[in-house]
Amino acid sequence: MSEKFELSSEQTHQEGQINQDELILQQQRQIQQEISESTPLVGELEAISSLNAEYSSDEVYLQKIKDLASKYNYGYIEKLLSNKDEFKTFYTLAENSKSSLVELGFPQFTVEDFYDTFMEVLKRISDMPTLEDSKRELHQLFNEQGYSDYMVVYLRLLTSGQLQREKDFYSCFIEGDRTVIDFCHQEVEPMYKESDHIHIMAACSAMNTGVRVVYMDRGNNKQVTEHDLPEGSTPYVHLLYRPGHYDILYPN
Amino acid sequence: MAGMSPSERRLQKELMSLMKEPPPGVSVDVDLAEQNLLQWIVHMEGVTGTLYEGESFQLQFKFTNKYPFDSPEVTFIGNNIPVHPHVYSNGHICLSILTDDWSPALSVQSVCLSIVSMLSSCKEKKRPSDNAFYVKTCSKNPKKTKWWYHDDSV
Numbered sequence: 001m002s003e004k005f006e007l008s009s010e011q012t013h014q015e016g017q018i019n020q021d022e023l024i025l026q027q028q029r030q031i032q033q034e035i036s037e038s039t040p041l042v043g044e045l046e047a048i049s050s051l052n053a054e055y056s057s058d059e060v061y062l063q064k065i066k067d068l069a070s071k072y073n074y075g076y077i078e079k080l081l082s083n084k085d086e087f088k089t090f091y092t093l094a095e096n097s098k099s100s101l102v103e104l105g106f107p108q109f110t111v112e113d114f115y116d117t118f119m120e121v122l123k124r125i126s127d128m129p130t131l132e133d134s135k136r137e138l139h140q141l142f143n144e145q146g147y148s149d150y151m152v153v154y155l156r157l158l159t160s161g162q163l164q165r166e167k168d169f170y171s172c173f174i175e176g177d178r179t180v181i182d183f184c185h186q187e188v189e190p191m192y193k194e195s196d197h198i199h200i201m202a203a204c205s206a207m208n209t210g211v212r213v214v215y216m217d218r219g220n221n222k223q224v225t226e227h228d229l230p231e232g233s234t235p236y237v238h239l240l241y242r243p244g245h246y247d248i249l250y251p252n
Numbered sequence: 253m254a255g256m257s258p259s260e261r262r263l264q265k266e267l268m269s270l271m272k273e274p275p276p277g278v279s280v281d282v283d284l285a286e287q288n289l290l291q292w293i294v295h296m297e298g299v300t301g302t303l304y305e306g307e308s309f310q311l312q313f314k315f316t317n318k319y320p321f322d323s324p325e326v327t328f329i330g331n332n333i334p335v336h337p338h339v340y341s342n343g344h345i346c347l348s349i350l351t352d353d354w355s356p357a358l359s360v361q362s363v364c365l366s367i368v369s370m371l372s373s374c375k376e377k378k379r380p381s382d383n384a385f386y387v388k389t390c391s392k393n394p395k396k397t398k399w400w401y402h403d404d405s406v
Contacts, residue, residue, distance in 0.1 A: 185349075
């Protein structure tokens with residue numbers, strides 16, 4: 001009797017050790033699943049004042065929202081789609097991107113899959129008869145996990161390609177003794193890794209565009225901080241950064 | 253290839269490529285993989301001039317229908333598990349691209365190449381220092397282990 005008891009207590013003890021890792025991973029998965037089930041991949045447009053409710057108890061954030069509201073308003077502007085020439089330039093750039101990735105040593109074989117889907121999406125939205133239809137199609141495709149994941153992978157590869165092409169320049173921005181290639185393998189190419197300054201910078205130069213990021217953090221400034229990436233470029237897309245998340249802003 | 257899910261299509265494509273152009277010393281059991289695309293056995297020969305010369309190993313690849321967004325589950329199986337500082341005696345492999353650093357742009361082929369190079373660069377045949385403890389307590393699925401990657405040199 002006592003032997004049996006000892007045996008089972010040892011088992012429990014061992015299970016306790018087994019489960020440590022599993023519990024952590026399980027909880028991470030659960031949180032991710034809850035988030036992904038309750039929020040669309042790309043949400044609908046909202047007025048900037050909707051941020052007020054989220055931060056109603058935080059003075060610093062409220063001040064910044066006020067500042068933000070005077071500059072931005074969510075509106076229906078999808079610049080690339082409304083300018084046929086610029087869209088064409090972008091399309092050509094995208095078309096040529098696969099071969100330059102392969103030249104950098106990315107395996108043609110897997111890159112192809114993501115490239116094909118990326119081009120298919122561009123084609124599908126540009127083939128729509130009206131701008132409204134294009135936007136609806138874009139919104140819909142980006143909300144389908146199958147398409148969205150493929151698009152995201154391809155953008156990650158383009159970003160990684162750009163970092164590697166100009167690795168001398170970007171190596172100054174990488175902390176620790178990691179090479180640009182290590183950094184690409186660990187922080188750029190895998191899915192679900194957060195995009196930092198350096199990712200945005202490289203993604204912008206890869207696509208020959210500029211982004212303005214508006215940082216809303218808990219810093220003491222009453223105004224939001226703005227950064228244009230790459231420095232001195234004309235911002236084409238405006239992003240609102242809140243720790244862990246980017247929203248698209250549509251300027252007035 | 254009509255009627256296949258994206259993950260099956262991709263696996264089918266990878267299988268064809270691995271059949272036609274396998275990396276040196278690597279071969280996939282095609283019959284088995286064609287019976288069940290989600291579970292492959294890959295044979296691997298120790299590279300000449302390395303500590304594993306003359307040995308042969310078997311790797312098991314398990315995929316989910318979320319592949320290539322989910323990494324494959326890769327373990328050594330059979331009666332010859334390589335003695336290596338990153339390979340546990342139960343066949344589990346401590347290799348960052350199999351979990352944290354997995355990218356959908358990687359493939360069965362690139363995983364095989366990484367494992368070949370991991371074995372080939374080994375200077376001393378020994379088990380990981382925590383082998384006894386890990387093998388006793390770990391989950392059957394190595395992807396359920398939260399790995400610490402510390403040493404890239406072997």
